[in-house]
Amino acid sequence: MQLNDIKQIKSLFPTLHQKVNGQDLVYLDSAATAMKPTAVIDRITRYYQLDNSNVHRGAHYLSQRGTDEFEKARHTVAEFINAKHDSEIIFTRGTTESINLVSSSYGRNFLKEGDEVILSIMEHHANVVPWHVLKTEKGIVLKYVYLTEDGQLDLEQLKRLVSSKTKLITVTGCSNTLGTFTDLKAITAIAKSVSAKVLVDAAQLVSQHKIDVQELDCDFLVFSGHKLFGPTGIGVLYAKQELLEQMPPYQTGGSMILEVTEQATTFHRPPFRFEAGTPHIEGVVGLMSAIQFFNSIDKTWLRAHEDKMLNAATSELEKLGDVVIYGSKANKAPILSFNIKGVHNSDVAALMDQQGVAVRSGHHCTQPLMKYLKTVGTIRASFSIYNDLNDVEKFVASVKKAKDLLL
Numbered sequence: 001m002q003l004n005d006i007k008q009i010k011s012l013f014p015t016l017h018q019k020v021n022g023q024d025l026v027y028l029d030s031a032a033t034a035m036k037p038t039a040v041i042d043r044i045t046r047y048y049q050l051d052n053s054n055v056h057r058g059a060h061y062l063s064q065r066g067t068d069e070f071e072k073a074r075h076t077v078a079e080f081i082n083a084k085h086d087s088e089i090i091f092t093r094g095t096t097e098s099i100n101l102v103s104s105s106y107g108r109n110f111l112k113e114g115d116e117v118i119l120s121i122m123e124h125h126a127n128v129v130p131w132h133v134l135k136t137e138k139g140i141v142l143k144y145v146y147l148t149e150d151g152q153l154d155l156e157q158l159k160r161l162v163s164s165k166t167k168l169i170t171v172t173g174c175s176n177t178l179g180t181f182t183d184l185k186a187i188t189a190i191a192k193s194v195s196a197k198v199l200v201d202a203a204q205l206v207s208q209h210k211i212d213v214q215e216l217d218c219d220f221l222v223f224s225g226h227k228l229f230g231p232t233g234i235g236v237l238y239a240k241q242e243l244l245e246q247m248p249p250y251q252t253g254g255s256m257i258l259e260v261t262e263q264a265t266t267f268h269r270p271p272f273r274f275e276a277g278t279p280h281i282e283g284v285v286g287l288m289s290a291i292q293f294f295n296s297i298d299k300t301w302l303r304a305h306e307d308k309m310l311n312a313a314t315s316e317l318e319k320l321g322d323v324v325i326y327g328s329k330a331n332k333a334p335i336l337s338f339n340i341k342g343v344h345n346s347d348v349a350a351l352m353d354q355q356g357v358a359v360r361s362g363h364h365c366t367q368p369l370m371k372y373l374k375t376v377g378t379i380r381a382s383f384s385i386y387n388d389l390n391d392v393e394k395f396v397a398s399v400k401k402a403k404d405l406l407l
């Protein structure tokens, strides 16, 4: 039986049930980080109460049990995104570190001066800055794909942009600022037509759509545990086995070696080559628990539930007047970016917070997108699995009140 009852789902998230500023909390900032269900919190506590030990090194019972759980988690992640091999899953600190691993290990060694990397204008800074660094270091060329009139990624422009110089397309599966999904299968097909690699930033996508890396045929895919109802400080890099085999280590130290002599080291095979030092063990078991939780949610129900909230919030905001909504209307996650005309986004968010409604304001780590949209920032409400139409109502009332006070 899969979970599809909003009351029951809400009850599984203890952090939601509190007052802030004297009001019942309405948490609409899940695109920044998702709340954690009791199952994940309990699993992490249990790790420290019962299992605490280091992995991949002890001969004793607890360490063996810990290692088995750690590798079971790797298998759970591999199954979750349908990777061919468990060894294609590298545990990292999060999306940011995963992209840095690719840019440092793959980028530094396989990209050269004049090679082109294509990004979408919707990328989070985590998928922009590492490429800027590589541009300075290696002289690679960065090119951008923009949006169509209706706010979708412009695939026709992408087709015109690619050439034999294109070596990598690095693109989000879902914009953290606008909620817009990108057509990853089409993007991968375009990339393959010029033998370019594809990196998918799935930080937002992972809690929305079923991901199948074999079907997508992407070369790299990255995400963070904390946006998937799991702990902070843990994330995943998926990469095709044949690429990992060729990539040098990103960090070095214990666990990632075969042999160390006084003067030289030989490295382990992937995935261990990329996991130097004691890993974030409780993060890994917490992530496994989060995936098990997310797998228990009825996805047909979830899609309909989130669409209902998004559509209601969008049409109610439109009715208020003096509101600009950014991005596409169709093909999007329940993320709503908007401004009240003539008012600074942070003033609106502060007034909403006083009413217990938690939203994010600012540039959302997407300054190139803000510039493209000709704004300094927006207010972003992101709805998730545990929100409901009651939250939408309170959200709209809080925007209306802020508007009345500020205009």
Ligand code: PLP
Binding pocket: 031, 032, 093, 094, 095, 096, 097, 124, 126, 127, 172, 174, 175, 176, 201, 203, 204, 224
């Ligand atoms: N990419 C996207 C699309 C994101 O939304 C985020 C976080 O907001 C990141 C990358 C960076 O993720 P993290 O801070 O977990 O490394």
